[in-house]
Amino acid sequence: MTREQKISQVTIWGAIGNLLLTAFKLVAGLLGRSSAMIADAIHSLSDLVSDIVVLVMVKVSSKGVDKSHDYGHGKFETLATVVVAVILLWVGIELLIEGIGKIRLVIMGDTLPVPRQIALWAALISILVKEILYQWTSRVGKKVNSPAMITNAWHHRSDALSSIGAALGIGGAICFGGKWVILDPIVGCIISIFIVVIAVKMAIPALYELTDGSLPEEIEQQIIQLILSVDGVTNVHDLRTRRNGPIIIIGVHIVVDPNITVAKAHHLTVLAENAIRNQFGNETQISIHIEPTEEAE
Secondary structure, eight states: OOHHHHHHHHHHHHHHHHHHHHHHHHHHHHHTTOHHHHHHHHHHHHHHHHHHHHHHHHHHHTTOOBTTBTTOSTHHHHHHHHHHHHHHHHHHHHHHHHHHHHHHHHHTTOOOOOOOHHHHHHHHHHHHHHHHHHHHHHHHHHHTTOHHHHHHHHHHHHHHHHHHHHHHHHHHHHHHOGGGGGHHHHHHHHHHHHHHHHHHHHHHHHHHHHTTOOOOHHHHHHHHHHHHTSTTEEEEEEEEEEEETTEEEEEEEEEEOTTSOHHHHHHHHHHHHHHHHHHHOTTOEEEEEEEEOGGGO
16 A cells, blocks of 8 residues: 555545534534534534545645656645644634633623533544544544644544543533533633644644745754765765655765766766665655865866
């Protein structure tokens, strides 16, 4: 199974789960008189949207190199990460605003309706299903090195966390009634802040990649050492690195003995490329410029 097929398989099952959960939680929220469950259903709907975004973007990113994209389409997957993170951020802020509004109403003396048990069962089922989807999506995302998929996995977990808040609030309201209904918005606000923090943490590295940020210093030093390990390469400079989705792009100058043949110099670049690809993958894109030693200039 190819990388694209693995991502699509998991994401499609996630989309099916989100579609069913959205419908079930919306009905449970309406029948169970639970505004928390209705909000949770909207959260699941946002997860469905993020699933669609990932499916479309990963399909595009897997096209590889063509006439219009000499370096491939990898950044479309990075763009998907940003889009999903923004959706996650929006959901977190919306839930936070809604939770604060409910807390304010209770403080001012208003009462919230006590939900019914169907809403509690919907929350418990949602927690189980969404945590399973999180574990599966996260594991495959790490295996295929897909930031968009890992971000989408956190969308599943954020929904599970939202359902935990809903379950606590609904359960507290059912058991104790009255002012205890405020548990729902309080827990919801705490979870919303967590969702916002996760979204920001995921968006920052993706935006860094979209603006052609360099690889971390430790990885660049590792690349330099791999090239210097080739017998015949005397120095390395002007190293430039960036990411294109899961693919690393490297440009570098290597210094060699000016008296060797062109064929020998080319052989050294092949050895350097092989050393880098053995470490970072066969799809790594490498451009090496050869320069003579300073003594020969």
